Each structure stands twice: as C-alpha cells, then as structure tokens.
Amino acid sequence: MELGIGMFGDLTYNNAEGKFQSAKERLSQMIEQVKLADELGIDSFVLGEHHRPDYSVSTPEIVLSALSTVTKNIKLASGVTVLSSADPVKAFQDYTTLDLLSNGRAELIAGRGSFTESFPIFGQNLNDYNELFEEKLNLLLQLRDKEVISWRGKFRTALNAQTIYPRPEQPLNVWIAVGGTPESVYRAARLGVPIIFAIIGGSPKQFTPLIEFYKEQYEKYGHDISKMQIGVHSHAFVVENKDNLTENYFPYYAAQMNRIGRQRGWSPYSQMQFLGGMSPEGALYMGESDMVADKIINTIEMFGLTRWVAHIDVGGPNHKDLMKAIELYGTKVVPQVKKALKKD
Template sequence: MELGISTFVETTPDVETGEVISHAQRIREVIEEIVLADQVGLDIFGVGEHHREDYAASSPAVILAAAASQTKRIRLTSAVTVLSSDDPVRVFQDFATLDGISNGRAEIMAGRGSFIESFPLFGYDLQDYDELFEEKLELLLKIRDSEKVSWSGRHRPAIHNLGVYPRPVQDPLPVWIGSGGNSESVVRAGVLGLPLVLAIIGGRPLQFEPLVRLYKRAAERAGHDVSKLTVASHSHGFIDEDSQTAADKFFPSYQQAMNKLGRERGWGPMTRASYDAARTLEGALYVGDPQTVAEKIIHLRKNVGITRFMLHVPVGTMPHTDVMKAIELLGKEVAPIVRDEIVRWEATEK
C-alpha cells in the first residue's frame, strides 16, 4: 500500500484576508512540501497540470524536476498531464528527463482533463475531446515502448522512423490512466494493462468498487496479469492532531474552492452539514486526526481495492505551515498504521 500527496499548486484568495499568494511563492512552497514528503517516508507526490490563474502548475515536470535533486526515494508524478492538448513526444521527453534527474522515480498520469482551459490555449477543438486523447495516448505508448517510432494520426504530424530522446532510466516509464469514474476510461486502462488512478472526490467511495472490478475484468480479457495491476485514488483531505481542529481548519478554504468550481459547473453549494457528512467513514473527505484518516484509508483498501492513496492537500489556499504539518502526520503517523494493518489483513486473507 503506497501513500502520498497530490496538489494542483493552488493560488486562490486567502479566505480571511483576500490576499493572493504569487505563483512563484506557491511553487517554491510545493517544492518544500515534496522534500518533506520524501523525508517522512511517503511513497509518491503528484502535481496536476492546469492553465488558469488560480493554479500555478502549468508545467508539472519542471516543478518535479526541481524537487528531484533534493529528494532521494519518493516517486514523482504528474496528477494529471492533460495529454489531449499536449504533444506526446514532448511529454515523454520531459518525463524521461525527470526520470534521469531522479534516477528512475518519474511517472506520468495521463488524463483527458476535467478542466478545459488548455484546449483553446493550444488550439484544439473540444469537439475532438475523446479522439485527441485516444490518438495521443497511442503515440505516447509507442514512444515509451520503442526508441524509434513510426506513427500517423489526424491531430499531429506523422513521425517516420525517428528516435525520441532521452530514454528514461525506467523501462518502461510508468504511464497511468487518470479517471474521474468514467467507465470507458476504466475499460481503456484495463485493456491496455495500464495502472489506474481514480479521482474519488465526492459521493461514497465504495461506489467505485464496481469500476475497479470492471477495470480488472477488462484487463483479464485482454490477457494481462490482474495480480500485477495497481489502482490509485486521489482524494481531498487534511490531517491535524485532533479531528475537530482538522475539520475547522480545512473547511473555509475547501468550501471556497468547491463553491467556485460549483458555480462554473452547476453544482450545489458546499455547506458545513454536507462537509461533515463527507468526513464520516463512508464519505469522500479524508479529514481528521491520524487515526481517523488511517481508518478511512484502510476501509478504502479493503472494500474498493485501492493500492495507492494520494491525499490531495490543500484544496484552495491554506497556510503553508498547516500543509507541511498534514504531510508530516501522513508520513509519520498515518502511514505506519495503514501499512501495518494492510500487511496483517493481507496475511489473513491468504
């Protein structure tokens, strides 16, 4: 069971003061967070790609590379790379470079993108949303699997027996499929035998269990070894020394961020009552003291089959010291509880 952190490097206004942290400062803070996550023994840190004013990470590979030289063992991944609006050749080159800097710790999480700002920015038509992803994923995997590539498609100039460099330390470079719960993307990951990342940010996490089964059935039918498949979750949350403090600290920025997205996407407002309901064992928020959060992660592992858990923190803008404390608690207190219980549980299951 792997545990780690994901972030979108948010720069939303401070709930209390209205002040907005600069993109440069927030990027520097995230590098400090990655270094701390490595020091406290977490397994993975993910940075998500966005192209809007309230997120500072339009180039996750650059941020991760800055942290790579200051870390020793933590794996470094995009969360996600919006592959539909990017060039697979450049994506591979960037993450192969990151893999070299980190000596084999880079990963790519490829997704279609629930945020669509990159499509007009790079000149893509949203009507091609699905086809773009399918075509570019095909090219990315060809580049990953072969030094020289021949390929043609509708949305990018053809490549005729050309080499793509540098080559990564890892062979193959890990490529995950990110999904918000779309059955088509889950099946695609299974057919390709690629690891799957589920964004579990609302509703009941146990509702994702049928999708994990669907993913594994698709993989098995395609001839892949299901025992080697890995499934990750990316879920909002926050940890402090006691649950009430954690809940009270996290709610203001979380409510502000979710209500802003809700206005853009037609969701209802986030209330304290709905927030507190999501903090219960069956809810999608991992907010509380270390024991509470550990129990929820264990519950997710046992009932959904998640083998990697990524705590997305912060949501909105929170004090850097609070985020650092949450990372430290995840690594030093939550992770040992989760790992020990999963080892014990798996032994009894066998």
C-alpha cells in the same frame, strides 16, 4: 502498497487583501513540503496541471524536475498531464528527462482533464475531446514501447522511422487517471495500463462496480494480473484535533469548491456536505490520524488497491497547516496503514 500525497498547487486567498498569494511563494512552499514528505518516507508525490488564476502549476514536469534535486526516494508523478491538449512526443521527452534526473522516480499519469482551459491555449478543439485523448495516448504508449517509431494520426504530424531522444534507461511508467466513466476504465484495462480513480465526492463504495470492471477486463485482455496496479486519489487533510477542521480548514475548502462550482452550475458547498464527506461512508479523508488511517485501510481493502494518494492542498490552506498535515500523515497515518495491511 504505496501511500502518497497529491497537490494542484492551490494558491492561498487573502481575504483582507482580496487577492491570491503569488505563484512564486506557493512554489517555494511546495518544495519545502515535498522535501518533508520525502524525509518522512512517503512513497509518491502527484502534481496536477492547471491553467487558472487560483493554481500555481501549469507545467508539472518543470516543478517535478526542481523537486528531483531536493528529494531522494519519493516517486514524482504528474496528476494529471492533460494529454488531450499536449504533444505526446514532448511529454515523453519531458518525463524521460525527469526520470533520468531523478534516478528512475518519474511517472506520467495521463488524463483527459476535468478542466478545459488548456484546450484553447494549445490550439485544440473541445469538440475533439475524446478523439484527441485516444490518439495521443496511443502515440505515447508506442513511444514508451518502441525505440524506432512510425506513426500516423489525425491531429499531429506523422512520424517516419523516428527515434525520440533522450532514451529512458527503463520503460517510462504511464498511468491513466479516470473520474468514473466506464469508457475510460475499459480503455485502461484493454491497454493493460495502471489506473487511478479520482474519488472526491459521494461514497467510495459507489466505485466498486467500476473497479471490478477494470479487473475483469484487464484479465480478459490477457494482461499479467501480478502486474495490475490500481490507485485512488482523494481529498484529505490530517489534523491533531478534528474540531479545528470546520473552523480553520472548511473556509478554504468551501471557497475553492465554490469557485469551481460557480462555473459548473453547482449549488454552494455547505458545512453539512463537508461533515458528510468526513463520515465513514464519505469521500473526504479528513480528521485526526486514527480516523483517517482507518478510512484509508477500509478503502484499500475494499478495492484491493496498490496505491492511495492523499490530495492535501485543496483551497490553498496556509503553509504551516500543510506542513503539519504532511507531518501527521507521514509519521502517524502511513505507518498505521502499512502496519494494518502487513498484519492482513
């Protein structure tokens, strides 16, 4: 069982100045934060890709490569690589290089992307959203499995008896991230690829049918059950006193949810939603360490997970609070969860 942290590199918004912090400052803070996570024995770090003014990371592979030089043990993964708008050959080269630099700690988590800004930037048509991902994932997995590849598709130049360099010393670990569509779950199961579910709203229990569907289809297609990997990635924040969450963290969290929500037609995010998400049935893993640990344990046991990731920087909380959240997660939550699972 692996317990990780995830970030998108959210920029802190300064209300007094009316602007976001600089990307340079946020990236510098992130290096310090992930270095701490590694020192505390947290298993993995997952970093998202975005092309928006409120995030600092458009190239996870570059940031993860920088992190590989200041960490020793923590796995370094994208979360996600928007494969639909990327070149799978370049992505394979990037993450193979990262894997070599980090002594085998790199992972590529591929997704279709819930944000679409990357499509026009890289010259892709949103009308091809599903076809692009299907074709590019197929190519990426062939690159992972074959040294010499001949391949032809619709959206990029064909490869004819081509070898892509550098070559990995071990097969590149590729996951598929899903938001909850049965088609995406079925694809991952059919291919025998590890799956990670983004559960950021409603009740985690609602995902039970999808996770059971993945397990059934994974076995149906003849994949080795002993190698099956299932993860969940959810919003989290650990504090010493849960009363501080509504006063100190809720404004950051709500502001970010509302920035996204205005573009997607959501209603304004309320404090009632926030508190409901922190309830035992909700999808927010926030509060004091015991409270968060109990909720993670329940989720792991409910689904039979092999990985759980705490996404901790939604809304760009300040550096001091993020460092404290990582410290509490690494010193209190992670040991408590692993101890409970070991007993079981």
